[in-house]
Amino acid sequence: MKIGKNIKSFALVLAFAVTTSAFVGCGGVSDTQMLQLNNLKAEVNSLKAESQSLKQERESLQKSIAEKNAKLEECKKVTEETKANLKKMKKQ
DSSP states (O other), X not given: OHHHHHHHHHHHXXXXXXXXXXXXXXXXXXXXXXXXXXXXXXXXXXXXXXHHHHHHHHHHHHHHHHHHHHHHHHHHHHHHHHHHHHHHHHHO
């Protein structure tokens, strides 16, 4: 009976050891993987900064375009008024 308990205890300890080593072996991160992860994080941060910069540039360009379109509309309006005044002068 005592031998059976010893075998069961040994089997239990062995199963625990195998399970623990499997978790440790599968869950570890190598230095190379950690370096790759850090490089990817740095690249993501760089791309986010670039994205923000491009968004600001786009907003600036859109503002500039809106201002130029407003000037063009004003010029168009002045041109139409000038044409209308010229027609009035020709009729007189």
